[in-house]
Amino acid sequence: MKTLSKYIITTILGTALFTASCKKDFLAQQPESGLLGANFWKTESDLKQGVVGSYRSLRDLGLFSYWMFGEMRSDNTSFQYNAPQRGQENRELVDQFLVTSANTLIQDFWQQSYTGISRCNDVLNNVDRIQMSDESKNQAIGEVKLLRAFHYFNLVRQFGGVPLRLEVTNSPDDAKSKGRASVEEVYNQILADLTDAETKLPASYGSADKGRVTSGTANAILGEVYMTQKKFPEALAALRKVTGYNLMPSYADIFIPANKNNQESIFEIQYLGSVPDLASNFMYQFAPFNSGTVVTQDLGTNLSFSSGWNTPTDDLMSAYETGDKRRNTSLAEGFNATTGFVAAPYIKKYNHGFIQPGQTNVNFPIIRYADVMLEIAECLNESGFSANGEAFNLLNSVRTRAGLSPKTAGNPVAALNVNSQEAFREAIARERKVELAFENHRWYDLLRTGKAIPVMLDHGKREVAKNKDLYPASSYQITENKLLLPIPQREVTLDNLAQNPQ
Known part of the structure; x- marks a missing residue:
């Protein structure tokens, strides 16, 4: 990093210096049809x-x-929905x-x-x-x-x-x-x-x-x-x-800025909160627009129509099982205002404070090892259902970290019983939905699975x-x-x- x-x-x-030097020699310019990159x-x-x-x-x-x-x-x-500001x-x-x-x-x-x-x-x-x-x-x-x-x-x-x-x-002729x-x-x-x-x-x-x-x-x-x-x-x-990657022991620790590029991280977008042009700002965009400074704790940044986006849906919130540790790390159902609790869901996963007003130091994960483990499990199942085989072990490794009981074939608890290839497909889809929530996988998963x-x-x-x-x-x-x-x-x-x- x-x-x-x-x-x-x-x-x-370097770009700034190049621009400044060009101003001194503006009469000696190269033809605009030929770029100077070389x-x-x-x-x-x-x-x-x-x-x-x-x-x-x-x-x-x-x-x-x-x-x-x-x-x-x-x-x-x-x-x-922001009724006061419709821009x-x-x-x-x-x-x-x-x-x-x-x-x-x-x-x-x-x-x-x-x-x-x-x-x-x-x-x-x-x-x-x-x-x-x-x-x-x-x-x-x-x-x-x-x-x-x-x-x-x-x-x-x-x-x-x-x-x-x-x-x-290299030239306008190449643009088409x-x-x-x-x-x-x-x-x-x-x-x-x-x-x-x-x-x-x-x-x-x-x-x-x-x-x-x-x-x-x-x-x-x-x-x-x-x-x-x-x-x-x-x-x-x-x-x-x-290979060479492992699950982080705690789901919550994955997203802490001090743990950037950790043992579970395979690919993430890098941000640097101390430099305005390199900082992230997810916390502000995902905070409810009417939350004031309660969610961001940034007294120097006002929220407006640029906030209140990518908000968790009822569909997602209901997908978490009772006792799933990932829920509290990933989202909140609302915030406490002076008038009481306001039911306005927002993403917590990227809310880890700010370096300067409006600037955060949070990276954005693209691929984590948990994603790969669940994909391997899915591929194994697509080649043929194997009751309580390797695919189950991979699925349950992710679930165990989340504080959930394993899913098995023949489990006496109906919600944990996965006894067919189709049932395993559904189990993987649900696990990916909550494990990778707000990491930009859900839409692509829905597309590729039809x-x-x-x-x-x-x-x-x-x-x-x-x-x-x-x-x-x-x-x-x-x-x-x-x-x-x-x-x-x-x-x-x-x-x-x-x-x-x-």
Whole structure:
């Protein structure tokens, strides 16, 4: 983390100095049709800054787009209706499945993803220009290929086939894509990048470089990609290679900033609370907008329409079993005001105080070892139900940490009895729902298991029934077409891309 943060700060300062020097020589400018990036790539230090710049794109996504489209489209979270301030309907429409191609949030998500891809391409295009050891070169290639694959994996699940941009854009003539690649072509590129990354990345780093992706990260993403494609034997083989990680003894300790990049962490977005441009702010966005300073304890930051998002739903809160330790760590049902208790659920998982007003030091988890354990269990079950076999052991390891009794085949307690392949599928889905709540897995789990439409239709009925007057007509009317986001209209127009049917 220290090394990543150091290089990001250096990159920011370098950009500022470059901009200032340009002002002095504004009469001696290069043609705008030719970019100056190639002049930057000269030393190994330059390359390291370029790699860290590729990670930086994750920070931008993580602050908003990542959870907006990864969690709020699921039955886990919704939003707190803000009657006094009606300036954020675009966010509400994402949750209600009423989003259109003109929604600026979709454009932001698309652009942030392709900015990350572009930075990865820059590194790959220039890595051979620099004299350095093969080990360092391979690591750089592995890191950015993994990050590029991660962006495309998110894009293909949200939009379907998307343009495959694998080369650097050196001039305006290069800006237009070749059009939307097929879903199969995008997945082939993802698999190629991850497979190469897995061979080039180290299994671990020293303490100064914690937070960088590893071969374990590559295999963990590979496993999920194969599971999404229903290739369970290949998925299991990849997930079995994710070694060197262990569950943290306490679920609550996973998310404490002092435990960043812990023994359970496989991939997380890095934030640094002491630097404004590098800090996180989840606590503020997820706090009820009417909670004042009760939830954040930050007297210097006022909450408004930027708060009250990604709020836990009744569906999620009812999914926790009695005695589940994860519930109190993950969420609260409301807050205590001077007038009494206010029933406004919010996420607690990322609420660990602030460094400066408005700035927190909390990372965002992308992959934890508990996720991998449950995926292995799912793959084993898909190859054939085995009563009380290895898949049960993995499932129950996660449950035991949460303070819950094991689920077994033939258990005399009906709620703990799992006696078929389908029953085990349901047990895994429920466990993932609560174990990984607010970590952006639920929507993608619903998609890959084919449960998105029935689950979200039922969820929508319950949401609308609570207050019909708050929801536009056709809210939560999910169809097959609604499973994909529309391509941003700007991209359709400028890049002549075919639109997804809505």
